[in-house]
Amino acid sequence: MTTAEAPAELDGVTAPPREAVARRSGSAATSILVLPGVLWLVAFFLVPLAIMAVVSVGSVDPAGHITLANPGLGNYTHALDPEFIPALLRSIWYATATTILSLGIGYPVAYWISRYGGRHKVLLLILVMLPFWTSYLIRTYAWVMILRDNGVLNSLLLDSGLIDEPIPILNTDVSVILGMTYGFLPYAILPLFVSIDRLDFSMVQAARDLYASGRGAFLHVTLPLTMPGIIAAGLLTFIPALGDFVTPSVLGGAQTTTIAKLVQTIFTAGRDWPYGSALGFLLMGVTIVGTLIALRSLRREVIGASA
């Protein structure tokens, strides 16, 4: 197999596979260059995370202030309440559907831009990014106008005689998944594009020369070699989709509450930051463990085959 090249590419180091791929980028110059990024992460990611961790073992005193007087894990046991399970399962279902749709739509788009974009590649990529120039909230409200009972879509269907009565699309699972797929699609396309664009197409050519069918060459050469991009795209879609509460709030309805919406309620209307933090941490834990398992098994699939 040709997969031996993939790990070398992945880690950007020309070294023997596996164990020697350790992150030893030692020189002082590199450290200085990395410093701003590290400081940024510490200040805006680790510190807030640490504050959240501290708050999550606290409680709210009768005056409504967060207090650490009796630290304990009570918030965590409270957060394991089975009442959250339906919302959690619903969130996972939305995120999974969104990820599958984003990859299914994103892969052909990225492939097409990379293979046939020619000198317009940059322009096409800018077009993929273009929606980011408008606030996500405004774009989501635009979907409300399209999807509601007397909206653009239903009017078109009514006028064309395909339906006699408006189909309720807004405030259903369909509208939430559609809105999330729309929102997260660019996050899927960009890493897919990078990995497809870096693919050496002479490999595909070689497979064809060795009598692989078009489908066979894609399944046995293109797809495995672009798997790192697919994993990245999948994670970049699934993780934010799992935590999204804007789309379900705007496009969802009474029956589409996600776990993120419940966390938000605990923080705002419930005014219970310690409890909300604990629930947030549990969700983060679930996400991290799931991500690690996914990365491990996929890494084995991509790299392990040659070892």
Add this chain to the structure above:
Amino acid sequence: MTERNLPGMSFNEALEEQLARAHWTRREFLRRVAAFGAATALTQLLIACGQAGASATAGAPSTGPTPAGSTTAEATATPAPTPVPSPEDKLFVYNWDAYIGEDTVKQFQDKYGIEVTYDNFPDESTQIGKIQSDGKGGGYDIHYPASTWVPSFVSDGLIQKIDHSLIPNLKNLSTAWQSPAYDPGNAYSVPNFWWTTGYAWDPRDISGSLTSWAELWDPTRKNKMSMLDDLRECFAAGAFRLGLSPNTTSTTELDQILQLLEQQKPLLRFYTATDQITDMINEVVEMAHCWSGDWVQMTYDKPRLKYVIPSEGSIRGNDVMVISSGAPHPIAAHLWIDFNLDGDISAASTNYIGYMGPNDAALPKIDDYIKNDPRLNPPQAVLDELIELEYLKPDDLAEYTDRWNALQA
């Protein structure tokens, strides 16, 4: 109020109404602000953050009145036409969008020569977060929280005592508002506007005159109703149906209410606290749990829509003007409250936004269509029956939140 069957007609009719009555343009504007509120919310948030940052740096070094140095710098920019007992030359106000008279801020600036920074927030959590951010008001002098927050703000030291000698217009408050339960004697707050909770419906789809909360549980309206995305208001609606207090803290009673709300949930299209106006106008739902002011804004587009304060009882609420404990400009803040209690100023605000205030001096100047509508200005006998939502202690609120989340999940 003509019947409409074609959705397309509403625009033409709205246009005709515009042409027929010139004074509707400002209300149309108001409606647009409401409709696009969500779209502009982010921008406003950014502006508000920027402004608050600026005001925080301005106010941080001195929590007392502004030092003389900055006064001279400002005096060249805005000369004071009417000198009053040493007010500061600036004022920072934080209020809801479209929730004051059209010219009130300008008139205040012209009268006192005080430069007002008037910032808006998109929702209550942003507002409360700002007040609590530094434990003394987040750099703003004046806030407009709902009255239910007052006791906790007092105990947290977020707001300061009002100096009644600086606010002669307090005499304009009607007797019912001289000593509200949330703040006896208006010691820390001054009432601003008030509202009721009920529901709006479209008489094209629903005939007859409705009076009961039970209408929101009618299975024939499945998927055509919405409730407020507000746990206190939803539990209150359930409590009234069961004849319980909307401020109950009994867990057995809360369980009964939850059971009732669980029966209702499958019938609902959505819970929302932002889209009830546009969704009634656009006929997405035919019945919506809402606040009285929401209904006023709905009627600007669809005059046929109806509203009722349910007969089993309902909620009344009001918001208040308060002065932050860390207000950089306390004298100017008192002047601001006094100015807004003026009969003419208060009436102009009510005529513009559609909410009634507690101001007796304003009554003669309020437009008849607001004043004479029992749904906007209910008779005292009705008002007396309505109940205010009380501030809940964290442990009690947690009992609500847990059940609300179980319902939502």
